[in-house]
Structure formats: C-alpha cells, structure tokens
Amino acid sequence: MTPFSGREYHRLVREGGNFEQRRSETPTRPKSSRTFILDGVGPVLFEKSRRARRISLTVRASRGIRVAVPWRVSFQEARRIALSRLGWIRRTVAHVGRARSRCREAVQAAECLDRRTARANLSERLGALALEHGYSPGRLSVRCQGTVWGSASRSGRIQLNALLAVVPPDLADYVILHELVHTRVRGHGPAFWAELESRMSDARRRQSRLREYSQALF
Numbered sequence: 400m401t402p403f404s405g406r407e408y409h410r411l412v413r414e415g416g417n418f419e420q421r422r423s424e425t426p427t428r429p430k431s432s433r434t435f436i437l438d439g440v441g442p443v444l445f446e447k448s449r450r451a452r453r454i455s456l457t458v459r460a461s462r463g464i465r466v467a468v469p470w471r472v473s474f475q476e477a478r479r480i481a482l483s484r485l486g487w488i489r490r491t492v493a494h495v496g497r498a499r500s501r502c503r504e505a506v507q508a509a510e511c512l513d514r515r516t517a518r519a520n521l522s523e524r525l526g527a528l529a530l531e532h533g534y535s536p537g538r539l540s541v542r543c544q545g546t547v548w549g550s551a552s553r554s555g556r557i558q559l560n561a562l563l564a565v566v567p568p569d570l571a572d573y574v575i576l577h578e579l580v581h582t583r584v585r586g587h588g589p590a591f592w593a594e595l596e597s598r599m600s601d602a603r604r605r606q607s608r609l610r611e612y613s614q615a616l617f
C-alpha cells in the first residue's frame with residue numbers, strides 16, 4: 400500500500416524516465432540520479448549530492464522516498480544501505496499514509512489548490528490578524544513549494560506557504576500570527592513565545608497539531 404496518490408507515484412516513475420532520456424543526450428557526465436524499486440516500498444529515487452556527507456533518507460508525501468548519496472558512494476552501495484534500513488522506510492511510509500488519511504480533506508483540497516485564491520484568502524487573514532494585534536507587516540508573498548509554512552524577513556516581508564489555505568483555519572492563523580510576531584522578535588526564545596502566547600494562548604497546541612499536516616502535505 401503506497402501513501403502516494405496514483406498521479407504522484409507515476410510522476411516519480413516518469414521523473415526517473417525523463418532523467419534517463421536527458422542522460423543519453425549528455426553521455427559524458429556521470430549519472431546523478433537513479434530510481435530503484437525496493438521491495439515492498441516501490442520506487443526510491445537515489446540522487447548524488449555534493450553536500451551530503453553520508454547517505455540520508457527522506458520520505459515526503461509530495462516527493463516520495465529519496466536518498467541523498469555522497470558523491471564518492473556508488474549507487475549500488477547506497478542501495479545496499481537503503482535496503483538495510485527498509486524497516487524504517489516502511490514505518491515512515493506508513494506514518495505518512497496515516498497522516499494523509501487523517502488529513503484527507505486537506506490532501507484533496509491541495510490537489511486542486513489555486514495559488515491566486517490561496518493568496519487572496521491568506522492575504523485577508525494576514526490583514527485581519529495584523530489589525531487585531533497591532534502589527535504592520537511588509538509585502539506578502541505566497542509560494543507553493545517547500546517544507547516550511549512561513550517565514551518573515553527582518554524588513555517585515557512575510558512569506559506564506561500556499562498550502563496554508565487548505566489546513567484548518569485556526570492552524571493557518573497560528574502560522575500567520577507566528578510570522579507577525581517574528582516581525583518584532585527574531586528567533587524562538589522566551590520573548591518570542593511570551594509575545595505569541597499573550598495573543599494566542601494555545602499556540603503550542605496548534606503548532607503540534609500542524610505537524611500532522613506537514614507530514615500529510617509536504
């Protein structure tokens with residue numbers, strides 16, 4: 400049982416296929432990725448990485464199972480190591496699958512998410528929360544990708560993940576207020592949490608509920 404939708408599964412396979420096609424056009428460069436089908440977990444993308452110091456496995460709902468392979472390690476060696484961690488991969492895949500079924504509504508809404516609508520919706524919430532709590536944020540940008548829900552720059556610019564438009568509104572409000580507080584307090588020290596919790600007393604509880612949506616959607 401794969402936690403990925405049929406479309407994502409096929410995209411994963413197709414990406415591997417496209418890569419092979421590109422490779423044949425530039426035969427002198429060493430291969431930088433390969434897809435192996437691992438027993439019981441399906442396709443796993445192995446990617447050579449100049450930054451990776453050791454083999455690192457990630458399981459993400461939107462990108463499937465990936466293995467970052469240090470340049471000096473061969474794909475066969477990386478495959479052998481990944482096979483030795485098959486138990487962990489299976490458990491994590493099952494975990495993501497459970498998160499996706501518990502967050503089914505958000506997962507379905509994310510599949511037909513329109514960035515413009517998401518932006519309008521999030522911009523309105525940002526405006527309302529800024530007004531209610533006395534913040535004056537800079538420009539808002541709404542992006543579709545990545546594994547962060549939001550960020551705030553020193554100058555007050557706020558970036559929000561478009562997927563916030565599909566999570567329960569109280570969790571989106573938590574992220575937006577979190578970023579508004581960052582326009583005044585950097586980092587996550589006691590001063591940050593004191594200010595955030597003075598405005599949203601259950602902020603930490605919302606933060607932990609949001610984790611399941613990260614697993615289901617990222």
Ligand SMILES: [Zn+2]
Binds near residue numbers: 577581586587
């Ligand atoms: Zn933060």
